[in-house]
Amino acid sequence: MAKLIVSELNVRGRRVLVRVDFNVPMEEKDGQMVVTDTTRIKETLPTLDLLIEKGAKLILASHLGRPKGKRETSMSLRPVAAKLADMLCRPVAFADDCIGEKVEQTLQALQPGDVLLLENVRFYAEEEANDPGFSEKLANLADVYVNDAFGSAHRAHASTEGVARVIARRGGACAAGLLMERELRFLGDELEHPARPFAVILGGAKVSDKINVIDRLLEKADSILIGGAMAYTFRLAQGLKVGKSLVEPDKTEVAKSALSKAGARGVKILLPVDDIIATPTDTGKVNKKGKPVLEMQNRRANASLNLPDDGAGVDIGPATVAAYSEVIRSAKTILWNGPMGIFEDPRFAEGTIAVARAVAEATKKSGAKSIIGGGDSVKALNAAGLGDQVTFMSTGGGASLEFLEGKLLPGVAALSDR
Numbered sequence: 001m002a003k004l005i006v007s008e009l010n011v012r013g014r015r016v017l018v019r020v021d022f023n024v025p026m027e028e029k030d031g032q033m034v035v036t037d038t039t040r041i042k043e044t045l046p047t048l049d050l051l052i053e054k055g056a057k058l059i060l061a062s063h064l065g066r067p068k069g070k071r072e073t074s075m076s077l078r079p080v081a082a083k084l085a086d087m088l089c090r091p092v093a094f095a096d097d098c099i100g101e102k103v104e105q106t107l108q109a110l111q112p113g114d115v116l117l118l119e120n121v122r123f124y125a126e127e128e129a130n131d132p133g134f135s136e137k138l139a140n141l142a143d144v145y146v147n148d149a150f151g152s153a154h155r156a157h158a159s160t161e162g163v164a165r166v167i168a169r170r171g172g173a174c175a176a177g178l179l180m181e182r183e184l185r186f187l188g189d190e191l192e193h194p195a196r197p198f199a200v201i202l203g204g205a206k207v208s209d210k211i212n213v214i215d216r217l218l219e220k221a222d223s224i225l226i227g228g229a230m231a232y233t234f235r236l237a238q239g240l241k242v243g244k245s246l247v248e249p250d251k252t253e254v255a256k257s258a259l260s261k262a263g264a265r266g267v268k269i270l271l272p273v274d275d276i277i278a279t280p281t282d283t284g285k286v287n288k289k290g291k292p293v294l295e296m297q298n299r300r301a302n303a304s305l306n307l308p309d310d311g312a313g314v315d316i317g318p319a320t321v322a323a324y325s326e327v328i329r330s331a332k333t334i335l336w337n338g339p340m341g342i343f344e345d346p347r348f349a350e351g352t353i354a355v356a357r358a359v360a361e362a363t364k365k366s367g368a369k370s371i372i373g374g375g376d377s378v379k380a381l382n383a384a385g386l387g388d389q390v391t392f393m394s395t396g397g398g399a400s401l402e403f404l405e406g407k408l409l410p411g412v413a414a415l416s417d418r
Contacts (some may be wrong), residue, residue: 004175004186004416006047006146012055013112017142018177019150019159020044021395022062033074035083042107043395045087047148047177050116055112059141061098061121061159063152069125081117092117099137107141121159128157135162136281142167148177153411154399159372160234164414174416179395184412186371186392187403194333195369196222201328201355203228205340207251210338212405216256223268225324227316227351231272234259235305243307244280270324274317275302276348279310307315315341316351325358329366334359337373337400343380352380374400
């Protein structure tokens, strides 16, 4: 995708508004909120280091959580500023707001190479509404705009889309950060003409979440390996018994259509041939949404394509692991999005971990290009200690899926063309 890249900018002495994704996990310790996972901060450091080296005056904007247009102390970015300063090994100033006179006064003191982090942009409801007036106020802070927040690029918000439009209209450059450039390259350009065989691994709960990705990838993939609860909607479409598994009965025709398209295109869709199942048992409790909390009991293997009436599929079985691993190890390009089961529970994580190992092995031993499409797949790889053994891990969840579907993301579309 031919978008302007931050490395091509001349920013010495200029104010650069950088949209980063500092929506990091936090928890309260000794009365203070602290960052518990710095991955998203770490991923954007190359862009920040480059801009500092180029002599830019950095103004960083981000959201954190869902404060719904109100100030929430627990969602302030102040602790992030302190953590960022540690990671950059230089001072990071913090503004208690993201627009207004006080912020503009703070900017007057910025020198080339200085870094200022603004307060959570979602403290204003105008951010998610992509309000033109709010976009103008953000744009007034800077001469140049850089978006390095791929995980938010699918949202047409003021800080991801509106401000870029304003700066572009007045002749300012709007560029992709280094992380954004890598996301676009690996999820876009690298998958446009993949080295073959090209294996796609799709998991997760719902066929409806992934059907557009499946349709898109049927044009390119040699094989698509299905796992997670979505596999049971495919089984239901084949007339098989799924017990108490999570399924979408209204999506069976969609599943049949995908299988038909795959057959017509010569693409292999592999479905689980065995499972790990458990019996859902009502605990008598309800969750925050008022729904019953179920406990999975009596974990056992199921070698039949049909599930018993009291069984729910919670992971792929050993025969499926072996079949999937064989396909993965022979692939030259691998795209993985979604776990094979309820991997958060160690009892049901073996299939997902085995797939992670196969992907890492194909990358290391066979030189395969492995691209991990964000979300739970990244969590699974990191949990297995294999995060550094794949080619690329996306920082986007919903953004990755929408991009893989072929959608033009608002935050990308607003950037300047080369």
